[in-house]
Amino acid sequence: MTGAEHLVRKGILDLKPYIPGKPIEDVQRELGLTEIVKLASNETSIGPSPLAVAAVQREVPTINLYPEGTSRLLREKLAKKFNIGDDYFIIGNGADNLISLTGMAFINNGDEVITGEVTFQAYETITKIMGGEYVPVKLKDYYFDLEAIVARITPRTKMIYFCNPNNPTGTMVKKDAVEKMMETVPDDVIVVFDEAYCDYVDEKGYPDSLPYVLEGRNVIILRTFSKIAGIAGIRVGYGIARPEIIGYLRRVVDPFTTNRLGQAAALASLDDTAHYQQVLAANREGKKYLYQELDKLHLSYLPTETNFIFIDLKRDSQSFFEQCLRKGVIIRPGKIYGCPTFIRVTIGTHSENEKFIQALTEIIG
Ligand SMILES: Cc1ncc(COP(=O)(O)O)c(C=O)c1O
The missing domain is CATH 3.40.640.10 (Type I PLP-dependent aspartate aminotransferase-like (Major domain))
Structure with a gap:
């Protein structure tokens, strides 16, 4: 049997499949963890509108x-x-x-x-x-x-x-x-x-x-x-x-x-404007908290107008990502965006943000 490369549309030969945020179920299965916080896909942590x-x-x-x-x-x-x-x-x-x-x-x-x-x-x-x-x-x-x-x-x-x-x-x-x-x-x-x-x-x-x-x-x-x-x-x-x-x-x-x-x-x-306002308020509060904690840790980050923060760890963030996973926190390493010292972290609920900051402190401390 011959390969199919010559049959494929030319444009897609140098494409890489999209790497989504690691699903909670995969981390549970691979690392045997039960409590996992996912801050990797910029979802709404407080859930959908009722x-x-x-x-x-x-x-x-x-x-x-x-x-x-x-x-x-x-x-x-x-x-x-x-x-x-x-x-x-x-x-x-x-x-x-x-x-x-x-x-x-x-x-x-x-x-x-x-x-x-x-x-x-x-x-x-x-x-x-x-x-x-x-x-x-x-x-x-x-x-x-x-x-x-x-x-x-x-x-x-x-x-x-x-x-x-x-x-x-x-x-x-x-x-x-x-x-x-x-x-x-x-x-x-x-x-x-x-x-x-x-x-x-x-x-x-x-x-x-x-x-x-x-x-x-x-x-x-x-x-x-x-x-x-x-x-x-x-x-x-x-x-x-x-x-x-x-x-x-x-x-x-x-x-x-x-x-x-x-x-x-x-x-x-x-x-559901009430839900909309609730999500927005939670995001503002989470952003304030994360800025404050990142400042305490003397880490640089970009000012965000979204529900995630791009943080420069000034070191290889792939190993940080893996260490974070083992602590039950899923974030996104910057390598996929060509920024290998950065991580992208979704602003979560207060307890999720705390869990991330705790993992971050333990790892970089
Ligand atoms: C900038 C941007 N555009 C589009 C999308 C796709 O969003 P959707 O879930 O509606 O496909 C995303 C998802 O993260 C995004 O970040």
């Missing part, structure tokens, strides 16, 4: 039926929330799915796709799958460098993926810099604003990307129910763009991309 849980339970008896393929009710509810038409929305199986759709709909062989050098891996994956040329641009002090990105645009550039706030750095680029970029980006370059963490932003000056969509620019905004809404396990995200662009994305989406339970959970979570 309204979402109840909605899922109500929906369960109907899972013999296909879902409504375009998530009409959810689009209508989002349309009300944003005060625009429901034809400005596409619902996907998580924002991950929408990132893939942007690539499937727009990236041709040889198109250049620009993004930051240290950012969410899905942009590289879909670019390469589609045969595009991936153009990572160095961050400036761990912030997306929009001037350098604009300077890198050529006639072959098709798309810019702009993650704001950025994963894994947690840093946010402000309105002025974004306005400047949008004044210069040629109209035939599509700008994808990945705003998965926008709800956590505390700092003033977060750019409002919606006016670009309403002005008719080639802009796609991506949002998710996985973070502040706390329903990562059921996979719902949405894209906002002018109807023509939504129409192209809909040509490449799976017919039933978002399932019945996900749609019900997302709809209900939009009603």
